[in-house]
Every structure is written in C-alpha cells, then in structure tokens.
Amino acid sequence: MGNQNIFCSISSCHYWAQGNVCKATEILVTSDTMSKNLPDMVDAPYAVQITETPVSKCHESCCKTFVPKGSFSQNTDGVTKQ
Ligand code: SF4
Numbered sequence: 001m002g003n004q005n006i007f008c009s010i011s012s013c014h015y016w017a018q019g020n021v022c023k024a025t026e027i028l029v030t031s032d033t034m035s036k037n038l039p040d041m042v043d044a045p046y047a048v049q050i051t052e053t054p055v056s057k058c059h060e061s062c063c064k065t066f067v068p069k070g071s072f073s074q075n076t077d078g079v080t081k082q
Contacts, residue, residue, distance in 0.1 A: 014067045014074045015081055023082045027065040031055050035064045043077030 006022040008015075015024040026044040031053035042050065043065055055061050067074045 008063070010063070010066060012068055013063075014069050014071065015065065015079075016069075024065050025080050025082055027063055027079070029061055030064045032060055032062050035062050038064070040067075040073050041076045041078075043079050045078040 006024075006027065007020050008022045009020050010016055011020075013022075015022050015027075017023045024044075028044040028047055030038075030050070032055075034050070034053045038050070065077065065079055067077070
C-alpha cells in the first residue's frame with residue numbers, strides 16, 4: 001500500500017500505484033506558477049524553505065513531486081518511493 005491518505009489518478013507518474021494511490025514517501029503540492037519556476041530538484045524536502053503560494057481554484061495547484069515513469073530525473077528531488 002502507498003501513502004494511504006493520498007490518492008492520485010496520474011498513472012504516468014513514477015510514484016503511482018494500482019488503486020490510484022501515491023507511493024511517494026512525501027509530496028509537495030504547490031501552485032502551477034511556482035512549479036513551473038522551480039527546478040526539478042526543489043521538492044518536498046525543501047518545503048519549509050519555499051514561499052507560500054495561495055491560489056483560488058483547484059486547477060491552479062499541482063503536484064510538484066510528479067515525475068514521469070522511467071525518467072532519469074526521478075532521483076533528483078530527494079523523494080523516495082515506498
Ligand atoms: S507524486 Fe504526485 S503525481 Fe505522482 S502519484 Fe504522487 S500525488 Fe500523484
């Protein structure tokens with residue numbers, strides 16, 4: 001079982017598992033704008049160091065921890081898979 005409190009339908013993600021569960025040990029949800037502007041290596045381990053990014057619609061937020069399955073960048077953010 002993955003992180004039992006996080007369900008996700010992004011099945012192309014390295015951390016995704018059957019049943020739409022996220023198996024990342026931690027994730028960072030941030031604004032779309034912040035996600036575009038930060039390098040891949042900045043993720044959940046850096047959460048306390050980044051600025052707050054309020055949004056007003058759910059579609060303005062995203063999972064910064066997403067990484068495509070098989071991507072070479074899956075180990076650059078310090079997040080591991082359960
Ligand atoms: S890391 Fe983000 S995109 Fe990937 S499965 Fe978890 S919640 Fe979904």
